[in-house]
Amino acid sequence: MAASSYDAIPDFGVLYDSVPLYAARPDIGFYVEEAKAARGPVLELGSGTGRILLPIARAGATIVGLDSSSNMLERCRQKLAAESAAVQGRVTLQQRDIHDFDLGERFPLIIAPFRVVQHLTTVDEQLRFLAAVARHLAPNGRFAFDVFNPYFAKLVEADGVEREDTPAQRLSDGRTLRRAYRIARVRWVDQVSESELIYYVDGKRYVQAFEMRWYLAAELQHLLARSGFLVRAMYGDFARGPVVDGCPELVVLAERI
Numbered sequence: 001m002a003a004s005s006y007d008a009i010p011d012f013g014v015l016y017d018s019v020p021l022y023a024a025r026p027d028i029g030f031y032v033e034e035a036k037a038a039r040g041p042v043l044e045l046g047s048g049t050g051r052i053l054l055p056i057a058r059a060g061a062t063i064v065g066l067d068s069s070s071n072m073l074e075r076c077r078q079k080l081a082a083e084s085a086a087v088q089g090r091v092t093l094q095q096r097d098i099h100d101f102d103l104g105e106r107f108p109l110i111i112a113p114f115r116v117v118q119h120l121t122t123v124d125e126q127l128r129f130l131a132a133v134a135r136h137l138a139p140n141g142r143f144a145f146d147v148f149n150p151y152f153a154k155l156v157e158a159d160g161v162e163r164e165d166t167p168a169q170r171l172s173d174g175r176t177l178r179r180a181y182r183i184a185r186v187r188w189v190d191q192v193s194e195s196e197l198i199y200y201v202d203g204k205r206y207v208q209a210f211e212m213r214w215y216l217a218a219e220l221q222h223l224l225a226r227s228g229f230l231v232r233a234m235y236g237d238f239a240r241g242p243v244v245d246g247c248p249e250l251v252v253l254a255e256r257i
Contacts, residue, residue: 004070008206009199013072013075027114032055034144041063041107042056042111043109053091062091067093077093103136105136106135108137111143142232143255144253147214148250150216179200190213195210224252230255232255235249237251
């Protein structure tokens with residue numbers, strides 16, 4: 001299994017959960033609604049610290065969470081331990097590479113929230129991932145995921161400058177955290193942004209470097225069709241608004257053909 005960039009930074013799960021931008025994301029309700037509608041077990045790819053997984057379990061759905069990061073999974077287990085026995089009984093966590101996995105079971109709903117699909121930077125990775133999703137979808141099952149709708153003016157302006165997105169704040173253990181981000185480079189041919197998140201913890205500087213692949217709406221439809229999926233709905237936000245110029249998200253509901 002490939003090493004996760006999340007595991008290179010000490011206590012990363014705690015830092016992740018302390019970022020206000022993540023806590024304010026309006027996507028939880030959307031995925032909880034889809035889980036309720038599925039009326040069966042849910043598979044979450046890239047379940048992280050449980051930001052989406054735990055609300056789904058609280059809503060009464062059984063859910064399996066896969067993540068490649070031991071750090072993020074450990075943080076999720078700590079949070080799960082504070083939940084009721086009923087919620088704990090609905091959750092299974094596994095450390096797996098989401099590029100290619102085999103659980104030997106199928107699900108009426110598979111989700112990949114918070115831009116997981118944008119970490120698949122090559123066509124080969126995308127096709128392997130979608131093949132694994134297809135293997136695990138029950139008949140008439142749905143695959144739900146989201147990516148950001150590219151804001152090209154911002155991509156063009158990328159200058160490699162570090163900009164703060166989380167002002168200094170005190171963590172529960174007394175340490176101080178602030179965070180910045182930087183787009184080091186945009187590779188236009190590859191449709192990839194070389195990104196960095198910089199965490200400052202009590203004067204120490206930790207850099208999480210990763211690549212983000214951005215997609216256009218039509219491209220997603222072609223990619224999914226090539227992998228045997230039909231897009232049943234595509235929304236421009238988590239309130240299920242239309243896909244229009246300038247919408248912040250591309251939120252996709254797809255079915256295996």
